[in-house]
Amino acid sequence: MHTVRKNLTTLSFLAPALIGIAVFFLYPLGSAVYFSFTKFDLLSVPQWVGLDNYRQMADDPFLLQAVRNTLWMVVVFVPARIIGALGLSMLLAQLRRGAGFFRTVFYLPSLIPPVAATIAFVYLLKPGTGPVDHFLEKIGISGPLWFNSPTWAKPALVLLGLWAVGDLLVIFLAAVLGVPESLYEAASLDGANAWHRFRSITLPSIRPVILFAAVTGVIYTLQYFDQAAVAGSIASGQATVGAGISQSFGYPEGSTFTYPLWLYTVGFRYNALGYANALAIVLFVVALAVTVILMRRARAFSGEEA
Amino acid sequence: MNKRIPYALFALTLLTTAACTPAPKETKIANPGASVSGTVELWHFFAEREAAAIDTVVKDFEASHPNIKVTVKSGQDDSKVTQAIGAGNGPDIGLSYSTDIVGKFCSSGAWVDLNPYLSRDKVDLNQLNATTRQYTEFGGKRCAMPFLADAYGMFYNKDMFAKAGIAGPPKTLDELTEDAKKLTVRNPDGSLKTVGFLPLYDFYENAAAHLAPATGAKWLTADGKSAIGADPNWKTLLNWQKSLVDWYGYDKLTKFKAGLGDEFSTDNAFQKGQVAINIDAEYRLAFLKDQSPALKYGVAPLPTADSAGYGGGYVTGNIMGISKNAKNPEAAWELIKYLTTDDAAVTKLAGLLKNVPTTTKAIADPTLSSDPDFKTFIDIFNNPNSMTTPPSASGPAYQETFGQFLTNYQAGKVKDLDSGLRTADQQINSVMQLGG
Numbered sequence: 001m002h003t004v005r006k007n008l009t010t011l012s013f014l015a016p017a018l019i020g021i022a023v024f025f026l027y028p029l030g031s032a033v034y035f036s037f038t039k040f041d042l043l044s045v046p047q048w049v050g051l052d053n054y055r056q057m058a059d060d061p062f063l064l065q066a067v068r069n070t071l072w073m074v075v076v077f078v079p080a081r082i083i084g085a086l087g088l089s090m091l092l093a094q095l096r097r098g099a100g101f102f103r104t105v106f107y108l109p110s111l112i113p114p115v116a117a118t119i120a121f122v123y124l125l126k127p128g129t130g131p132v133d134h135f136l137e138k139i140g141i142s143g144p145l146w147f148n149s150p151t152w153a154k155p156a157l158v159l160l161g162l163w164a165v166g167d168l169l170v171i172f173l174a175a176v177l178g179v180p181e182s183l184y185e186a187a188s189l190d191g192a193n194a195w196h197r198f199r200s201i202t203l204p205s206i207r208p209v210i211l212f213a214a215v216t217g218v219i220y221t222l223q224y225f226d227q228a229a230v231a232g233s234i235a236s237g238q239a240t241v242g243a244g245i246s247q248s249f250g251y252p253e254g255s256t257f258t259y260p261l262w263l264y265t266v267g268f269r270y271n272a273l274g275y276a277n278a279l280a281i282v283l284f285v286v287a288l289a290v291t292v293i294l295m296r297r298a299r300a301f302s303g304e305e306a
Numbered sequence: 307m308n309k310r311i312p313y314a315l316f317a318l319t320l321l322t323t324a325a326c327t328p329a330p331k332e333t334k335i336a337n338p339g340a341s342v343s344g345t346v347e348l349w350h351f352f353a354e355r356e357a358a359a360i361d362t363v364v365k366d367f368e369a370s371h372p373n374i375k376v377t378v379k380s381g382q383d384d385s386k387v388t389q390a391i392g393a394g395n396g397p398d399i400g401l402s403y404s405t406d407i408v409g410k411f412c413s414s415g416a417w418v419d420l421n422p423y424l425s426r427d428k429v430d431l432n433q434l435n436a437t438t439r440q441y442t443e444f445g446g447k448r449c450a451m452p453f454l455a456d457a458y459g460m461f462y463n464k465d466m467f468a469k470a471g472i473a474g475p476p477k478t479l480d481e482l483t484e485d486a487k488k489l490t491v492r493n494p495d496g497s498l499k500t501v502g503f504l505p506l507y508d509f510y511e512n513a514a515a516h517l518a519p520a521t522g523a524k525w526l527t528a529d530g531k532s533a534i535g536a537d538p539n540w541k542t543l544l545n546w547q548k549s550l551v552d553w554y555g556y557d558k559l560t561k562f563k564a565g566l567g568d569e570f571s572t573d574n575a576f577q578k579g580q581v582a583i584n585i586d587a588e589y590r591l592a593f594l595k596d597q598s599p600a601l602k603y604g605v606a607p608l609p610t611a612d613s614a615g616y617g618g619g620y621v622t623g624n625i626m627g628i629s630k631n632a633k634n635p636e637a638a639w640e641l642i643k644y645l646t647t648d649d650a651a652v653t654k655l656a657g658l659l660k661n662v663p664t665t666t667k668a669i670a671d672p673t674l675s676s677d678p679d680f681k682t683f684i685d686i687f688n689n690p691n692s693m694t695t696p697p698s699a700s701g702p703a704y705q706e707t708f709g710q711f712l713t714n715y716q717a718g719k720v721k722d723l724d725s726g727l728r729t730a731d732q733q734i735n736s737v738m739q740l741g742g
Contacts, residue, residue, distance in 0.1 A: 042392040043414035056740065061733040062710070128565025148564035236508055239568050247706060251508065252560075253713050268385055270703040271410045272740040 029284075036278035041271040053278035063279075065254050066262040072154055073224055073258065078217035080158050082210060085168035086176075090202070092169075093176045103173065110166030118230040121160045122147050147235035150255035157227055157256065168213055175206040211298040218294070219287050225260040232256050259283060335422045336636050343373035346637040349382035349390075350401035357381075359658035363651055367644050374637045387629075391416045396629030398638035401453060405441040405622055409697035412444035417627030419447045423639045429647055435687060437621040437694050438664045444697040451646040454661035455623030456587040457687040458516050460609065464602040466500070466582040475583075475606035477616050479520060479546045482583070482609040486550060489582040498554065498562040503583040505550045506559055507712040510569045511585045514712055515705055516620040517543060519693040521611045525704060526696050532704060532734035535727040542611050544715060544723060551716050572597045588683035592660045605682045607689065618691030623664065662687045700738045707734045 011018075036053055038046035057063055092103055109117065125132050125146040136143040144152040183201045192200065203210075232251035233239050246269045250257030263283070267276030336342070352360055357380040364376050379397070384407050387400040400417070411417040424431065431439060431448075438452035462475050470489050476482040482503060489502030507514060518525070523539035526532065534540050551559060566580060567573020570593075576584040577598040585608065594601060608619040626646060628638045644651055649667040656663035656674055662683055663669055669688065675681040686692060698704055711720070711730040720726035 041410060041414055042388055043410065043416040056736075059736050060740075061707070061736055126565070127561065145561060145564045148560065234568070235564075237510065237563070237566055237568050238508075239570065247513070247702075247709065248508070250710075253717055253719075254710060265706075266737075266740055268388075269706070270700045270737065270740055271388075272700070275740045 032277045032280055032284075035274055036281045038274045038277075039272075040274040040277070042273050043271075046274065049274065053275045054282075056275060057278070057282070062257070062262055065250075066257055066259045069154070069255065069257055070222060070224065070259040073157070073221045074218055076154070077158050077161055077221050077224075078214060081161050081165050081168055081217060082213050084162045084165045085172045085213065086206075086210075088165065088169055089172035089176045090198075092173055103170075106169055107166035109164045110169075112164065114164075114226045115230050117164060118160060118227045119234055121156070121163070122231055122234040125156060147231050147256075148252055150253040153231070153235075153252060153255040157231060160227060160231075168217075171209055171213070172206065175209040176202065179205040207298065211294065215291050215294050218290050222283060222287050222290075223260050224258050225264070228256045228258050228261060335426060335639075338426050340636070341373065342371075342636045342640050344634045344637050345375045345377060346399065346634050346641055347377045347379065347397045348399045348401065348641065349379045349387055349397040351381065351383050351403050352401075353381050356659055359655065362658065363645065363655050364641075366651065366654070367641060371640060371644070374640060376641060388416070391629050391631060394631050396631045398632040398634050399626060399628060399642060401624060401626045403624055404702075405625055405695065405697065406702040408441060408450050408625060409444045409699045410701060411627060412447040412449040412697070413699045415449075415630050417449035418630055418632075418635065419449055420451065420628070420639070420642075421448050423643075424448065427643065429643065433647065433666050435621075435664050435666075435669070436690075437687075437692055438623055441622065441694045441697060442625055444699075450625040450627040451642055452664045453624040453626045453646055454652070454656055454659060455621055455664050455687060456589060457662050457683040457692070458511065458585060458587045458608065458620040458622075459683060459686045460606045460619075461576055461584045461586050461590060462604050462606065463576070463579060463582045464604050466579065467604075470502075470582075475604060476609045477606075478613055479609050479611050483546070483550050483553075486583065487553065490554070496558070498558050500579070501554070501559075501562060501581050503550070504559065504563060504575070504581050505547050505554075506563060506716060507547070507709065509563055510575070511587065513705070514543075514708055515622075515695045516585055517547075517608075519610070519615075519618050519620050519691065520608050521546075522615055522691070522693070526698065530698065530738070532708075532731040532738075534708060534734065535731035539611075540727065541723060544712075546611070548716060556717055576603075577601060588662055588680060589660060591677075591679055591683075605679045607682070607686050610691070615691050617686070618689035618693065619686040621687055621692045621694050623661070698738065700740065703737045703740070704734045707737045 035046060037048060037050060039049050039052075040046035088106055092099060092106070095102060112120075124130050125143075127133055127143065127145050127148060130146075132146075133143045146152050146156045179202055183205075184197055187197050187201055229249060233248045236248040236251040238248050246261075246265045249261045249265060259279070260283075263276050263279045266272045266279065348360075348364070350357070350360055357378075360380070361378060364378055368374065368376055382397075382400075384402050384404060387397065387402065388407075390396045391400075396416070412419075423429075434452060435455065438455055442448060442450040442452050460475060466489055467473075467475075467485075470485070472485050472488060476485045486502030486505075489500070491499040493499045504510075504512070506512060507517075515525075518540075521539040521543045523543055524533045524537045527536075566575040567578065574593070574597075575581040576586070576590075577594065579601070591605075594603060607617050610616045610618075626642050628635050628642065632638050645655070646652065647665060649665050649671075652663045652665050652668040653671045653674065655661075656668060660680075663671070663674065668674070669684055675684055695702075695705060708730055711726065711733070714720055715723070715726060
């Protein structure tokens with residue numbers, strides 16, 4: 001009896017969280033799984049089509065392009081932001097004067113809403129009239145077309161991500177500052193140079209933060225939508241609202257066409273909600289798998305049991 | 307924990323989900339002459355000045371229909387309307403900016419078939435422009451009515467034409483090429499300073515849909531499949547465009563285009579004199595009057611491959627329909643009938659919103675045709691050579707899929723046009739199948 005009462009007490013404390021998880025996570029997830037097996041347009045009764053939506057992915061002409069672009073972002077964007085945040089945090093940790101000022105300066109861009117930041121970046125990098133182009137011209141460099149070039153559009157998005165690296169920066173800075181000074185002193189006495197200290201002390205000490213940044217970074221990049229959509233729309237010169245927006249998805253030449261943009265297009269432009277749900281489930285499974293693999297590798301690397 | 311619990315929870319989720327999805331509903335209409343009253347809710351996408359114009363005409367309606375009160379909600383786009391209907395709370399009336407939704411809204415029954423209302427009230431559909439009738443019905447169902455229209459034609463810079471010694475606007479695609487070359491000015495390094503006509507498909511209003519009337523190219527077959535590969539008119543259009551792109555140099559055009567301002571800003575390339583000839587619709591007239599009053603420009607129909615096909619352009623427009631879960635469908639129909647078939651209301655709306663009216667009498671109204679530039683667009687709208695994009699259950703999937711092919715083609719990534727078009731057909735059919 002005592003155990004039952006204890007369990008009920010525990011459950012009552014857990015109840016708000018459990019209800020939240022059930023309503024806002026499990027139910028939508030279950031619904032998405034159900035709809036992924038249907039032909040559904042939000043307006044008519046869904047028709048059960050079994051695995052058809054998943055089979056159709058093999059014939060989808062744009063899926064491969066979307067996957068390729070998203071993979072590129074995962075492989076380049078995520079490490080670039082981690083390295084950028086780590087490098088900056090180590091520099092900021094060295095500062096003795098004006099540290100607060102520089103920390104604020106580097107953190108501020110991450111507070112700017114992504115849509116506004118992307119619009120500003122497209123104008124800054126605009127060929128011909130943008131200030132960056134003017135500056136490059138003055139030092140004798142003919143700048144690339146940035147968001148108007150299929151080769152440079154994704155690197156330009158990476159630059160945007162690096163500029164707004166402040167969210168990661170604060171976490172890395174806290175981790176770097178948290179490494180005990182005594183370890184560095186002991187290593188110096190043993191003759192370790194800067195590289196050795198970084199590799200043997202800093203890196204192992206902040207490994208959990210790197211793992212966190214990698215996992216959340218991969219999940220974030222797999223869902224990369226706002227900046228790609230806005231950059232394509234503004235750079236195409238056809239910035240508009242409503243019906244027009246998906247016309248410029250992927251501009252230029254499909255180079256910024258990411259997986260979530262395709263998911264949105266098939267779901268909300270072409271009314272194929274069943275197929276869009278199947279795409280969402282695949283994305284969820286991939287994100288989950290990547291997370292599990294990263295966690296296991298990180299544990300194995302640090303000598304913990306998997 | 308009991309292992310069956312997760313399965314039971316999942317089954318419950320599925321049941322709940324299935325139970326929450328919409329079910330079809332049959333609409334019954336009132337007898338002829340029955341009195342109509344109550345409140346009706348209208349959702350539209352307009353904002354600011356244009357929303358005020360809607361309010362003005364809605365007030366006129368309320369004055370002439372004292373038993374009906376209209377609640378207007380502005381700034382509502384298609385996705386909000388779709389979600390509201392799907393959730394069972396659709397507005398009585400939806401007013402959309404895009405004809406792309408007609409196929410899905412008609413086939414799914416999201417908007418009710420208006421034929422019973424039209425027959426009951428003996429509304430003569432012949433008073434509506436023929437092209438607008440095409441894009442407001444699908445699969446034998448008329449679920450929408452046209453609410454003003456846009457007609458696309460050509461704008462040209464008269465000063466630049468005079469400087470290049472060109473007497474008048476080009477009427478054929480060959481003349482357009484010739485004039486575009488004469489009007490183009492290059493910098494000493496070979497880059498483009500001003501461009502006669504910027505032929506890239508992803509520039510402003512150069513979408514394939516707007517250029518297709520130049521050759522009469524068809525999008526879909528009678529059974530709703532892609533007709534692009536089989537229609538030689540597409541090849542004519544694509545070859546013409548590619549040869550002009552190659553004359554400029556794709557890279558040079560891309561670089562020039564990258565430096566141009568946004569289409570809907572005061573930096574519009576035509577308004578700034580960076581481009582001499584542009585494809586655009588009648589709404590540009592209001593922008594020019596407001597933002598570039600000093601610019602000397604002319605307007606004309608779209609140049610065509612064959613001079614016999616000259617006079618038309620692309621036509622599209624706004625549409626209205628009654629949600630299947632409308633609370634007051636009879637009052638909704640009264641308002642739609644007023645806004646789309648009452649000549650005085652349509653004329654007033656066209657004047658306020660600076661769009662093309664859709665009824666025969668409103669089109670002929672002398673107050674609208676007194677401006678010769680606007681008259682040109684009314685003529686384009688009335689011309690039998692004008693074309694629209696056919697409604698499809700998968701919305702704009704066929705246009706956007708082909709758009710991707712075209713951007714690759716103009717960049718020189720498609721080596722063999724015939725096989726490329728066949729592949730485009732397959733891709734379009736494949737994408738249309740996802741939502742169709």
